[in-house]
Amino acid sequence: MGQKEYLKNQQREVLQNCGLINPENIREYIARDGYQAMGRVLTSCQPQDVIEQIKKSGLRGRGGGGFPTGRKWEYAARAVNEDKYIICNGDEGDPGAFMDRSVMEGDPHAVLEGMVIAGYAIGAHRGYIYVRAEYPVAVERMELAIKQARELGLVGKNIFSSGFDFDIEVRLGAGAFVCGEETAMLNSIAGKRGEPRPRPPFPAVAGLFHKPTVINNVETLANVGRIFLKGPEYFAGIGTEKSKGTKVFALAGKINNTGLIEVPMGVTLRSIIFDIGGGIQKGRKFKAVLIGGPSGGCIPEDHLDAPIDYDSLLKLGAMMGSGGLIVMDESDCMVDIAKFFLEFTQDESCGKCTPCRVGTKRMHEILQRITIGEGKEEDISLLKRLAEDIRKSSLCGLGQTAPNPVLSTLRFFEEEYLAHIRDKHCPAGVCSRLVRFEIIPEKCTACSICARICPVEAISGEPKKPPYFIHQGICIKCGACQAKCPFSAIAKI
Amino acid sequence: MKSLEDLKKMKEETIQAMQLKEQPEPEYRVTVGLGTCGIAAGARAVYNAFVEEVNNRKIKYVTVVGTGCAGICKNEPLVEITGADGITYTYQNLTPEKAKAVTEQHLVQKKPVEAWLLATGRSLL
Numbered sequence: 001m002g003q004k005e006y007l008k009n010q011q012r013e014v015l016q017n018c019g020l021i022n023p024e025n026i027r028e029y030i031a032r033d034g035y036q037a038m039g040r041v042l043t044s045c046q047p048q049d050v051i052e053q054i055k056k057s058g059l060r061g062r063g064g065g066g067f068p069t070g071r072k073w074e075y076a077a078r079a080v081n082e083d084k085y086i087i088c089n090g091d092e093g094d095p096g097a098f099m100d101r102s103v104m105e106g107d108p109h110a111v112l113e114g115m116v117i118a119g120y121a122i123g124a125h126r127g128y129i130y131v132r133a134e135y136p137v138a139v140e141r142m143e144l145a146i147k148q149a150r151e152l153g154l155v156g157k158n159i160f161s162s163g164f165d166f167d168i169e170v171r172l173g174a175g176a177f178v179c180g181e182e183t184a185m186l187n188s189i190a191g192k193r194g195e196p197r198p199r200p201p202f203p204a205v206a207g208l209f210h211k212p213t214v215i216n217n218v219e220t221l222a223n224v225g226r227i228f229l230k231g232p233e234y235f236a237g238i239g240t241e242k243s244k245g246t247k248v249f250a251l252a253g254k255i256n257n258t259g260l261i262e263v264p265m266g267v268t269l270r271s272i273i274f275d276i277g278g279g280i281q282k283g284r285k286f287k288a289v290l291i292g293g294p295s296g297g298c299i300p301e302d303h304l305d306a307p308i309d310y311d312s313l314l315k316l317g318a319m320m321g322s323g324g325l326i327v328m329d330e331s332d333c334m335v336d337i338a339k340f341f342l343e344f345t346q347d348e349s350c351g352k353c354t355p356c357r358v359g360t361k362r363m364h365e366i367l368q369r370i371t372i373g374e375g376k377e378e379d380i381s382l383l384k385r386l387a388e389d390i391r392k393s394s395l396c397g398l399g400q401t402a403p404n405p406v407l408s409t410l411r412f413f414e415e416e417y418l419a420h421i422r423d424k425h426c427p428a429g430v431c432s433r434l435v436r437f438e439i440i441p442e443k444c445t446a447c448s449i450c451a452r453i454c455p456v457e458a459i460s461g462e463p464k465k466p467p468y469f470i471h472q473g474i475c476i477k478c479g480a481c482q483a484k485c486p487f488s489a490i491a492k493i
Numbered sequence: 494m495k496s497l498e499d500l501k502k503m504k505e506e507t508i509q510a511m512q513l514k515e516q517p518e519p520e521y522r523v524t525v526g527l528g529t530c531g532i533a534a535g536a537r538a539v540y541n542a543f544v545e546e547v548n549n550r551k552i553k554y555v556t557v558v559g560t561g562c563a564g565i566c567k568n569e570p571l572v573e574i575t576g577a578d579g580i581t582y583t584y585q586n587l588t589p590e591k592a593k594a595v596t597e598q599h600l601v602q603k604k605p606v607e608a609w610l611l612a613t614g615r616s617l618l
Contacts, residue, residue, distance in 0.1 A: 010564075018528075018562055019524075019528075020560060020618050021560060021618070022524075023559075024559065027507040027510075030500065030503050030504050031504055031507035033504070036497075039497040039500050043497055098562075102530075102562040105529060105561045106561015137529050152503075153494045153495070160494070161496060258566055259530075259564045260562055260564040260566065
């Protein structure tokens with residue numbers, strides 16, 4: 001694979017500097033037109049114009065929800081208060097997602113520039129970057145970037161002699177998934193327990209320290225400078241009717257080219273997975289792609305040609321999320337995947353509201369029993385009912401979206417659930433309690449390797465007198481015999 | 494920095510300073526991917542190997558810098574070597590030992606090590 005081939009179907013806007021410039025040297029960012037947009041905005045635009053331009057660009061939040069950024073800024077700008085805040089949400093917690101980390105590590109000044117412009121637009125003088133402590137490199141580079149920008153007067157008092165002051169500070173999160181939810185994040189930054197609170201009031205009205213606050217995702221803010229540099233029309237010219245610009249995705253899972261990509265909105269998942277991602281590892285068959293992490297959903301082969309934008313993904317029961325794509329192949333069990341993500345949300349639930357705290361636990365228990373062959377026919381309707389209730393009655397986005405992986409796997413892979421429940425069979429051969437190892441008599445040469453490797457002595461036979469035999473009652477389904485058999489004579493059924 | 498003019502001046506100065514010169518000796522910029530993905534794959538040791546090797550040989554025409562994730566995380570540690578002719582050679586899966594060999598062959602003898610290359614192309618910088 002040539003690098004050019006890899007970049008062929010991509011359009012690098014947010015990632016234009018990542019992997020090229022030295023992020024620890026502010027001058028290299030400046031050499032690539034860095035801080036020009038901020039300079040122009042501060043010296044020749046009114047805050048209202050800034051908001052208008054962002055609205056005109058059609059930029060929507062890249063953290064998942066896709067709320068129009070211009071409108072968010074407008075609400076905060078309208079709120080009358082001396083103190084307002086800008087928060088950069090760098091608490092990227094979805095398993096398999098690393099877009100924001102890469103932007104913070106590779107182009108930290110683009111984030112700072114976006115924050116200053118946002119601050120100017122709403123009349124804020126202070127910004128916080130909330131980064132999880134598990135991202136030590138991102139934290140280090142962001143802090144260095146702030147220091148360098150401050151030294152040059154690009155952050156601080158009277159920036160570009162415009163009379164506008166803006167300072168930025170990094171706040172570390174301890175890695176709780178719920179702190180990526182905006183109201184929980186506000187509490188965490190204020191030094192309180194990271195628990196969400198009901199909205200309204202929205203942060204744009206009463207946010208950090210009860211002051212008007214705009215919370216934008218790292219990638220959203222990294223887009224801002226570029227919108228002013230190239231013009232809102234340029235940005236609005238990329239993408240689809242309702243989703244403008246580009247989106248960064250992290251490719252993970254059973255895909256050949258794991259890594260970070262950026263494409264215009266509206267390209268298909270098929271193009272991302274097969275043209276850019278190089279298809280599935282080991283020549284296996286594609287099964288589904290999980291988009292949006294634990295809040296998102298699975299998209300099967302049939303829907304791979306749907307364009308990626310906020311609205312069409314919602315229609316498919318998934319969501320853009322922050323942009324993590326986990327690719328699954330035929331060897332992945334969808335019930336097991338749903339169980340994995342529910343285990344994650346159940347673990348990360350803050351426990352404040354009952355539907356999320358207890359509901360996800362119950363759902364996890366049901367999935368658990370399905371995967372060990374103790375599922376009941378009515379479990380499927382029970383799962384759906386619970387999912388609906390949790391979705392409707394949870395306090396914050398974590399709970400409201402937690403059932404999504406279950407619902408979407410049920411929608412597209414119900415027969416796989418039924419196979420577990422009715423036939424006590426895991427078609428992908430993942431759920432260990434539901435698989436059986438058997439010796440294929442025609443292939444067995446009675447070499448006795450399997451019998452010697454078996455940790456529970458479940459295999460018996462006489463050397464040189466094939467076939468050997470696995471005692472199902474003793475077998476613990478560890479798979480050691482299958483891995484070691486030199487003749488591929490052991491099948492997993 | 495007081496004005497947009499100052500910023501533009503700094504931009505021009507930096508572009509000048511980053512420009513790789515042909516004279517008296519062709520200059521090189523060695524860019525090591527030091528995102529978390531690169532670091533996890535051992536890029537810090539590769540970076541240190543380049544710095545050490547360049548210092549030990551007292552080579553003055555090579556600048557070694559770190560950069561973020563180029564997106565091809567699978568092939569980390571990635572190292573780009575750009576010459577004064579504006580051509581970038583991208584090496585993949587480097588180790589400290591390979592970094593020393595690349596210094597010798599590419600930066601001293603001016604012969605890129607084809608076997609470890611992922612791609613070549615015009616510099617995007």
